Structures are given as C-alpha cells and as structure tokens.
Amino acid sequence: MSREPVVRLEDVRFAYRDRSVLDGVSFEVERGERFGLLGPTGSGKSTLVRLLSGVLRPSAGRISVGGRDLGGYPPAELARRVAVVPQETALDFPFSVLEVVLMGRAPHLGGFGFEGDRDVEAAESAMTRTGVADLAGRFFHELSGGEKQRVVIARALAQEPEVLLLDEPTTSLDIRHVVEIFELLSALSRERGMTLVVVLHDLNLAALYLQRLAFLKHGRLYACGPPEEVMTYRTIRDVYETDVYVHRNDLTGRLNVLPLGSVTAGSRT
Amino acid sequence: MRPAARQPRLTRERARAVLAGLAVLLGASLVLAAIIGGVRIDFSRALDFAHPDSPDFVILFRARLPRVLLGATVGGGLGAAGAALQALLRNPLASPDVIGISGGASIGAILVLALGVGGPAWILVPAAAFAASLATLGAIVRLSTVHGRLNPYSLLLVGVIANTIAAALIMLVTAMVDSLRAQGVLVWLTGSLAQRPYSLVATVFVFTVLPALALWAQARSLNLLALGEETAVQLGTDVARVRRTSFLASALLVGASVSVSGVIGFVGLIVPHCLRLAIGSDQRLLIPASFLGGAVFLVWADTVARTLLAPTEIPVGVLTALCGGPFFIFLLRRQEEGRGI
Missing domain, CATH: 3.40.50.300 (P-loop containing nucleotide triphosphate hydrolases)
Incomplete structure (x- = not known):
C-alpha cells in the first residue's frame, strides 16, 4: 500500500x-x-x-x-471519485435492479445520454461482484434489506470511484x-x-x-x-460515556468490546 | 414468487418504438375525433376547400379541428407536467390539480376574466395563470417541507387546502361580479375546450411544447431524484438547478392549460401512472410518453364529453374528475396497503 x-x-x-x-x-x-x-x-x-x-x-x-480541494470539483467529477452507500435506500418509483445500478453511471454520462455498452458492462460486472446479477430484472423495492444493500453497493461500484x-x-x-x-x-x-x-x-x-x-x-x-x-x-x-470491557478475542485475534451496564458497580462494592 | 420487472432497462431502441407507437395512436385519434361528432358531416363537402362556407367545412375546420388540436395540446401538457411533478415531489399521487396548482392558476385567470382588467385577454389570462400557478407551487412546496424534507402526506393535505381556498376565492369573485360575467367564469371553470380560435391553439401549443421539452431534458436527473435528493447530489446532479428548471416548466405547462381550458383534473395523475405500469419509471421515456398519452386521453375524453349526451355537452373537466376521483382513491388505498408504488 x-x-x-x-x-x-x-x-x-x-x-x-x-x-x-x-x-x-x-x-x-x-x-x-x-x-x-x-x-x-x-x-x-x-x-x-x-x-x-x-x-x-x-x-x-x-x-x-x-490532492485537490473539494470546492474545485464540478459535481460530476467528484462523483466519479467518491461514491456513497447510505444507511438505507427507499425508492419512490418501481425501478428494476439493473436500472438502479445503472444510475451509478450518471457521473460518467453526458446530460441526456442513454447508457452505452461500456456502462452496461460496468453495471453488470459490479452486480456480479456483489452477487446480485441474477436479480437484474427484479424490482428494487421488492428486495430484502440485505439484497437492497448489495444492489446499492453495486451502484456505488458502477461509479468506479x-x-x-x-x-x-x-x-x-x-x-x-x-x-x-x-x-x-x-x-x-x-x-x-x-x-x-x-x-x-x-x-x-x-x-x-x-x-x-x-x-x-x-x-x-x-x-x-x-x-x-x-x-x-x-x-x-x-x-461514549459508557463502561465497557475490552478484551482480545482468542479466535480472531481482534479486540472485542462488551458493555458492562450496572454490573460493574455491583461487583466492585 | 414475485413478478420480475418487465424490462430490466430502458434502451434507446425501446424508447423510440414506444414513442413511435404513441405518435401513430395520437395521429389516428386526431383524425377520428375530428370525424366523430353529434352532427354527421359530408366529407366531399367538408374537404371541399373551394367552398369554405359550407356547413360541413365550418364544422370540421372551424369547430372540431381546433378543438381536437387544443385537447391534444392541453392533455399533453398536463400529462408531461404530471409525470415530472411526481418525480420532483417524489410522490406518485402528485398531479397539478391534486396538489392545488391548477386551482391556484385558475384564481389568477379568473381575476383577469371577471374583473375585466384592461388589455389583451389572450396574453393577460395566460400570464396571470402562469404567475399564480408558480406562486401556488412555490407556496405548496414550502408549506409541505418539514426539516428540509418534502413530506408526501403534508403535500397532499396542503394541496387539498389550497384547492379549498381557491374554490372559496373563486366563489367570492363570482359573487362580486355581475351575473353575466359570473356565468362566463363558471363555464370556463368547469374545463372546456370548445370554441377556441386557431391563434389561441397555436399560442398554447408553443407554451406547452417548449416547457415539455425542458422537462424532458431533465429526465435523467429526475430519475436520480427518486433515490433521494442527497444521493442525487452524490451522483453528480445539480439538484437545485434541476428543481428550479422543472418547477418553472411545470408551472408554465399548468398555467398554459388552465388559462385556455380551465381546470381539467386528473389527466396528470392517471396518464403517467398507467404508463409507468406499462413502460417503467424511466423519465427519459415516461415524460414524452405521458405527453403523447395525455394528448390521446384528453382528445378522447373530450370526444365522449361532446357526443355522449349530444346535443348537450358534458364539460370535459367534469368527465375527467368523475373518472379520476375514484382512480385516485384506488391508488391511495393501494399505496396505504403497501401494494406497490
């Protein structure tokens, strides 16, 4: 790196x-x-x-x-570098999964273009990578929460940020x-x-x-x-203004954090 | 097993095919609607351009054709405005009349009509209707924005109230003017396409097609708005500019239609909604398709309105409201029960 x-x-x-x-x-x-x-x-x-x-x-x-100040970016150019996955995505209208992922190509397209082969390729490879390729023709609003989030990540990947x-x-x-x-x-x-x-x-x-x-x-x-x-x-x-117990997990080797609640106060006295 | 989306995405070819089909349908509707009517006309005389004084010629070219063309123009404008407003306001139940813009625009037009403000009515009425529809739209959006977000249910409620206020103001105006003028206002108010000269049809056509094209140019950005304003920005959209342009264009469309034909309700609701089910939500197709579809819809609605009880005419606005009201309630129920959007 x-x-x-x-x-x-x-x-x-x-x-x-x-x-x-x-x-x-x-x-x-x-x-x-x-x-x-x-x-x-x-x-x-x-x-x-x-x-x-x-x-x-x-x-x-x-x-x-x-290396470039954010104020100096035209909106579309920033969108080609930085993509955002929000907490939740609710669509107001029935769009298919492929349509939603293709929206990630917006910063790469001109004002009123239709998506070209290159855009469809980017969208399809993003969908394959996040495991939603077989959902392409489904309506986004009918998916489960986990599926939706993988579609939204695919949309962000299609932005190629x-x-x-x-x-x-x-x-x-x-x-x-x-x-x-x-x-x-x-x-x-x-x-x-x-x-x-x-x-x-x-x-x-x-x-x-x-x-x-x-x-x-x-x-x-x-x-x-x-x-x-x-x-x-x-x-x-x-x-966080909360008492916790931080310890190393034997299996992962990473730190774990557990809340202690009021138990600590009781056990200390 | 839930049904899959009909088409996984919109291609240029499919957009062209759908629009060509709708254009052919509109062309056929214009011809047929001009032929159909309470009075049977003789075509050899009606199309005899050497004798433009024959009753058949006058009925076809002076009465029916301008009316049919005006119906197509007004219906197209309302259809396109409905599609764009639904996307802009992120509400599938939005349409110019439901959220009160048409009502607002009619106040502007009525003030000019009833008070007889000096000056040429052909430009004053549309200008007043446009100004009033823009002001109403601005007020409605502002009033239904809570903590920087547009609340879809507040929007519908504010629209209901705006319509009520508009109706009250119109009654006030008609009560204050003499009965002849009040009668004129009432006739205009119920929404009619009858007896409009070609010059007016042409003016309305220009002020309908231009803003409709402006909306179409925003189509891809309007698609992105469905993901939410913030996400649209993060995908590189200048949301403020898109909203400004689209609101202005929608207000122009509503102003143009209301000034020439009064309040013709529910076209902007029914047409985009049915088309969305058939061709998908992509505004690049939905906006022009709603224009053509709205034109076809209103041409036929007006044909029914003038022939059903001929020689008595049902005001076309009354007819669309009678069909549209129950349709709106059906959509609202469907949405509340969470069965699709």
Whole structure:
C-alpha cells in the first residue's frame, strides 16, 4: 500500500445555522485504507460523510480528495471519485435492479445520454461482484434489506470511484447479512485498492474489519489510530460515556468490546 | 414468487418504438375525433376547400379541428407536467390539480376574466395563470417541507387546502361580479375546450411544447431524484438547478392549460401512472410518453364529453374528475396497503 493520502481534512469546521457540528477536525486517509468513523449519535459522523461527498460545504477548513480541494470539483467529477452507500435506500418509483445500478453511471454520462455498452458492462460486472446479477430484472423495492444493500453497493461500484463512503451500511441488517457485506467490502478493498471510509456504531465490527479508526466526540477528533491503539477502555468510556470491557478475542485475534451496564458497580462494592 | 420487472432497462431502441407507437395512436385519434361528432358531416363537402362556407367545412375546420388540436395540446401538457411533478415531489399521487396548482392558476385567470382588467385577454389570462400557478407551487412546496424534507402526506393535505381556498376565492369573485360575467367564469371553470380560435391553439401549443421539452431534458436527473435528493447530489446532479428548471416548466405547462381550458383534473395523475405500469419509471421515456398519452386521453375524453349526451355537452373537466376521483382513491388505498408504488 502506498503511503499517499487520498482524503485529507484540515481543521474542518461546520455549523447548521449557529449549532456547531464539527469543530476543527483534521485527519488523513491513505489510498486503499479501510478507515472507520466512530462516535456517539450527534458527534458529527454523518455530517462528515455529507461534507466528503460534496452535499455540504465546510464553514471553514479544507477538504481535499486526490490532492485537490473539494470546492474545485464540478459535481460530476467528484462523483466519479467518491461514491456513497447510505444507511438505507427507499425508492419512490418501481425501478428494476439493473436500472438502479445503472444510475451509478450518471457521473460518467453526458446530460441526456442513454447508457452505452461500456456502462452496461460496468453495471453488470459490479452486480456480479456483489452477487446480485441474477436479480437484474427484479424490482428494487421488492428486495430484502440485505439484497437492497448489495444492489446499492453495486451502484456505488458502477461509479468506479477511488473512495467509497459508507454511512452505517449495515444498521438495518441481521448478523448474517452484516458479515456478508463487510466480507465483500474487505475483499473489494484488497482486490481493487479501493479506499473505504465507514461510519459505524458497532465497535466489534470496526475492530474486525477496519485498519484505522477515528473517534469523534462533540464534533472534535478524540482519538485516531489502529484499533489496537485507540480502542481502549478509557477512550470508549470517555467518548461514549459508557463502561465497557475490552478484551482480545482468542479466535480472531481482534479486540472485542462488551458493555458492562450496572454490573460493574455491583461487583466492585 | 414475485413478478420480475418487465424490462430490466430502458434502451434507446425501446424508447423510440414506444414513442413511435404513441405518435401513430395520437395521429389516428386526431383524425377520428375530428370525424366523430353529434352532427354527421359530408366529407366531399367538408374537404371541399373551394367552398369554405359550407356547413360541413365550418364544422370540421372551424369547430372540431381546433378543438381536437387544443385537447391534444392541453392533455399533453398536463400529462408531461404530471409525470415530472411526481418525480420532483417524489410522490406518485402528485398531479397539478391534486396538489392545488391548477386551482391556484385558475384564481389568477379568473381575476383577469371577471374583473375585466384592461388589455389583451389572450396574453393577460395566460400570464396571470402562469404567475399564480408558480406562486401556488412555490407556496405548496414550502408549506409541505418539514426539516428540509418534502413530506408526501403534508403535500397532499396542503394541496387539498389550497384547492379549498381557491374554490372559496373563486366563489367570492363570482359573487362580486355581475351575473353575466359570473356565468362566463363558471363555464370556463368547469374545463372546456370548445370554441377556441386557431391563434389561441397555436399560442398554447408553443407554451406547452417548449416547457415539455425542458422537462424532458431533465429526465435523467429526475430519475436520480427518486433515490433521494442527497444521493442525487452524490451522483453528480445539480439538484437545485434541476428543481428550479422543472418547477418553472411545470408551472408554465399548468398555467398554459388552465388559462385556455380551465381546470381539467386528473389527466396528470392517471396518464403517467398507467404508463409507468406499462413502460417503467424511466423519465427519459415516461415524460414524452405521458405527453403523447395525455394528448390521446384528453382528445378522447373530450370526444365522449361532446357526443355522449349530444346535443348537450358534458364539460370535459367534469368527465375527467368523475373518472379520476375514484382512480385516485384506488391508488391511495393501494399505496396505504403497501401494494406497490
């Protein structure tokens, strides 16, 4: 892996009207890295995704992708570099799975074009990679949650981005589909050197699949580093204001985090 | 086992085939509808251009043909506006009349008609209708936006209220003017395509085709809006520009149709909805198909309206509302029960 930052944030600030959400956040994500954004609800994670994908602009500070300031990107060009997988996708109209995946080709097409062979190829290969090729003719709104999310990932892959932003991509899925999605994402990052930036609530998944984690609290970066270094009792207690037990899992060799609830108080006294 | 989507994707070839088919259907409908009527005409005399004073010639070319052409134009505009508004507002139940834009536009037109504002009516009525439809659309969108998101149910409710207010204002205006003018307003209000000169048909045609083309040009962006505004931006769409252009074009379409034919309801709801079931949701085909389909629909609705109880005419707006109202309720039930969108 080259040690070259593909995403760089320098002292990024953002406020919705006068409510400050991000208060001077700086970090870098290297090319091909699997990077996690963690922190309690309201800590600014999703706002970061919106900033990185050009939906919002920072009130102050600098965000660059591929060495170029985000403000200098025409929308379609940014969409060819950065793709987003949201938590859930609800379609208002009956579109087929292939149509939804082809929408990922939008930033590559002209104003009013029909998709060409190259676009259909990109969509079909993305669908094959995420295992939804046989769903091509089905209606998107009739799929299960896990199938939908794999279709949406295929749509993001059809964009052929360098960076994939995922905003809690597995929150509404059961454990089997969660593992399926994360195995797929890890494989994509290894095969294609694709950079992943994942917003997550689940600390165990973060420790299992991601290489570096950033903990946000009240719009500030609290800690940033590999799980081994930052996923400690102290960090998690400070960031989430919850007592946990952090231990190494014998089978995976990764860290596990368990909530302790009020049991600790009882056992200590 | 659930049914698969009919066609996995829209190709240029399929779009061309569908539009060619609908264009042929429209052409045939125009000819047939001009022939059909309460009075039987003799074609050798009707098509005798050397004697343009014969009753048959006058009926065909002065009464029926402009009416049929106007029906096609107005129906096309309403169909295209309905398809675009449904995509823009992310609501399959949206249509110009349901969400109150037509009602709003009619206030503008009626003020000019009833108060007899000085100046040429052919331009003042459309201008007033357009301004009022744009203002109503803006107000409706603003009022049904909660925390930066357009709420589909608020939209329908606000539309109902907008229609009620419009109806009340219209009654107020008709109560204030003399009975002759009030009668004129009432006739216009029920939605009629009768007795419009070619010059007016041509004007309406221009102000219908241009905004409809503008909507068509936004088709791919309107597709992306179905994924949500944020995702559309993340796919490289300038959402603000798309919304501005499409709202403006839709308001123009509604203004043009209302100013010439009053409120003809439910065309913009029924036509895009049925077409979506048949040809899919892709706006690149749905918008032009809704234009052609709306044109065919209104030409035939008007033909039924003028022949069913001939020589008495049913106002075509009354007819479409009688068909469309139950259809709307059926769609609402279907959506509430979660059976498809």
